[in-house]
Amino acid sequence: AQTVTQSQPEMSVQEAETVTLSCTYDTSESDYYLFWYKQPPSRQMILVIRQEAYKQQNATENRFSVNFQKAAKSFSLKISDSQLGDAAMYFCAYRTEGFSGNTPLVFGKGTRLSVIA
Amino acid sequence: NAGVTQTPKFRVLKTGQSMTLLCAQDMNHEYMYWYRQDPGMGLRLIHYSVGEGTTAKGEVPDGYNVSRLKKQNFLLGLESAAPSQTSVYFCASSYGKDEGYQETQYFGPGTRLLVL
Numbered sequence: 001a002q003t004v005t006q007s008q009p010e011m012s013v014q015e016a017e018t019v020t021l022s023c024t025y026d027t028s029e030s031d032y033y034l035f036w037y038k039q040p041p042s043r044q045m046i047l048v049i050r051q052e053a054y055k056q057q058n059a060t061e062n063r064f065s066v067n068f069q070k071a072a073k074s075f076s077l078k079i080s081d082s083q084l085g086d087a088a089m090y091f092c093a094y095r096t097e098g099f100s101g102n103t104p105l106v107f108g109k110g111t112r113l114s115v116i117a
Numbered sequence: 118n119a120g121v122t123q124t125p126k127f128r129v130l131k132t133g134q135s136m137t138l139l140c141a142q143d144m145n146h147e148y149m150y151w152y153r154q155d156p157g158m159g160l161r162l163i164h165y166s167v168g169e170g171t172t173a174k175g176e177v178p179d180g181y182n183v184s185r186l187k188k189q190n191f192l193l194g195l196e197s198a199a200p201s202q203t204s205v206y207f208c209a210s211s212y213g214k215d216e217g218y219q220e221t222q223y224f225g226p227g228t229r230l231l232v233l
Contacts (some may be wrong), residue, residue: 004159035221045160045207045224091159104150104175105209105222107159 002027004094006108013082014116020067021077021111023092031097034068034075035105040088048090051075079113087115119143121225123208129231130198138193138228140208148211149191150222151175151183153204160207166191198232205229 003026013019025034036048051059051068058066063083067076079086092108124139140149148167152160152175162175166185180202182194191210195202206229209222 009157037224043205043227045209047221047223050221104162104165105152105160107152107161109157109159 002029002094002096002106004092004106004108006092006111008111009109010112010114012114012116013079013086015082015084017082018078018080019082019113021079021090021092021113023075023077023108025073025075025092025094025106027073027094027096029096033095033097034066035093035095036064036066036075036077037091037093037107038086038088039091039110040085045091049077082115084115084117087113089113121208121210121223123206123225123228125228126226127229127231129233130195131233132199134198135194135196136198136230137195138206138208138230140191140193140210140225141189142191142208142210142223143189144210144223145188146210146212146223147188149185150209150211151181151191151193152207152209153177154207154227155204163193163206198230200232203230203232 005024032053034051038046038048049061063080065078089110091110093105121142150165151163154160164183166172169188172183184192205227207227208225211222
């Protein structure tokens with residue numbers, strides 16, 4: 001079974017600084033998708049960024065970027081110019097392509113990010 | 118466009134009581150999912166559906182039943198609630214395989230359930 005590991009239960013960063021959240025996963029599949037979701041205190045799950053495994057180029061979304069290392073099965077999230085609104089729980093998630101297409105997500109346990117003013 | 122909605126937002130049950138959580142989506146998504154979130158555990162899949170009238174078990178299905186009678190609705194039932202089912206429940210939906218942009222799952226706001 002696929003597993004997703006987030007080894008940092010908590011992280012903190014100074015406002016305007018850069019922080020990197022780690023994620024590793026275990027799979028024997030070659031086609032899959034990786035995601036980072038943000039969960040603020042409101043509990044709403046918000047998609048931050050996604051990466052297709054067949055793409056070598058790292059995904060970027062404004063201040064958020066990933067470092068995808070397929071051979072190492074690593075998928076870290078970098079947040080640049082951190083803002084107070086970035087404070088949240090961040091979840092790394094994995095999904096295979098699957099025979100039927102869209103298969104359920106497998107989540108890591110999360111990393112709680114604090115932003116210090 | 119409301120996206121994914123969940124009813125109720127919060128509920129307190131006594132052990133042995135039953136209840137149904139309702140998930141509704143207005144994006145015409147083919148696939149729907151129920152997850153539970155416990156402290157320190159991340160989100161775990163309970164059941165999911167790949168189309169109207171079809172359901173499948175996820176990682177932690179015991180004690181739950183589901184139904185997908187209409188494409189836009191996905192119901193999660195607890196027949197006899199137990200304290201171990203105290204959790205936050207999230208519903209999500211996504212497009213199917215042949216519906217174009219498919220990778221992303223859209224989540225509802227969650228239902229907090231407390232079983233005493």
